[in-house]
Amino acid sequence: MNVTIVDYQSGNISSVINSFAEAAKGKVNLEVTSDINKIKSSDKIVLPGQGSFKSCVDSLNRISGLVDTLKEFSMTNKKPLLGICVGLQMFADVGYEEAETKGLGWIPGKVSKIDNQKGKFKLPHIGWNEIEIQKESKIFKDIKNKSHMYFVHSYEFIPEDKSVISATTDYSSKIVCSVEKDNLFGTQFHPEKSDKIGLKMIDNFLKL
């Protein structure tokens, strides 16, 4: 199996590479690239994302043909794709970090700043928080409800169709922290930094 981590020159993806390499050991051929032909021939794609919504979208758009290739991969060919952090947020129609920015529009919804209730909650939301599983998701196989995952973000994805939500986390309000829609998977938390449970989730994705 060929799994590609999309390297679109935005933010630090070393931890994503290290954790996927650990989980993939001997089973999966892992590529880290923005090469469109390699992405096309992959079986699965991981779309990481760090920094702002705008900077990630801008970086994706800077690589000619990348957005169309990803769209064809996930929306037309329906092959599994996992978005992590801003990688998930970009599934939305629009994001409001830095400036109003058009997203990929794969799952209708928006990305807005977490309401910190006038400073009652610190932002970024940094650290370990429990996930509350809302529906069965293939990437949660053998992962218990209320498991701890590592978060670091100030913005949240608000999908229009609530049935895509596979888990939420409690911080100032119920924040969407995982989605599954057909072949599309996304986590707001960082499985690559979430210790053994995070590695298990990555393993689940690789085994899909």
Next chain:
Amino acid sequence: MLKNRIIPCLDVKDGRVVKGINFVELKDAGDPVEQAKIYSDSGADEICFLDITASNENRETIIDIVRKTAKECFVPLTVGGGVRTIQNITDLLLAGADKVSINTAAVKNVDFVKEASKKFGSQCIVVAIDAKKVSDNKWEVFTHGGRNKTGIDVVKFAKKVEENGAGEILLTSMDKDGTKSGYDIDLLKTITNSTNIPVIASGGVGSLDHLYDGIVKGGASAVLAASIFHYGEYKIKDAKEYLNSKNVSVRL
């Protein structure tokens, strides 16, 4: 609910751990990679390396250590000490660090914090502030491990780094550091109340009660400690169980 983090900090000099854990199971007590792995396996919420290498020639060694550690530890890794340029940050992040902590360079030029957070995102920029009490409820920023006075008020500086995009503040009391008499709670309270970003408490931990005070009385989001874990007085697990027994939420 968001959990309070416990962060063990390892001081690394010329590639070797200074004041390391003294466990019998250690093959090499000076190996930072092995020590980080022990911490991560025992439930540390993050790992922090502080590079105290004095000479420039040996600065490459920390990069190598980070690279090896990141392949074995899958919890967040913060690296500080001598982070002065965008290139320093790039090198550390590429090696596998998740966050960098900036100290003197932030004091010298707060625009550096802005530039770094814009380029890499606030999530990986920690500003380390060394504070020393100058009068009642007044603290001043010090640099170079507490040797150099700057005349800058800590509250003002903390607000300034927040405005410039710091994602967290690592706050060390120079008065308390090394004393094992507990964090400077007044300092912590003052800074956690005047900023909206998470504050990591540092300097002075001698007992598990001190960790409790830092979180509950000081309002810290995370507590950093070195010696109580290094010398095996307490394990990370002991700290977590103690805090949990006192109704402080931690990741167990």
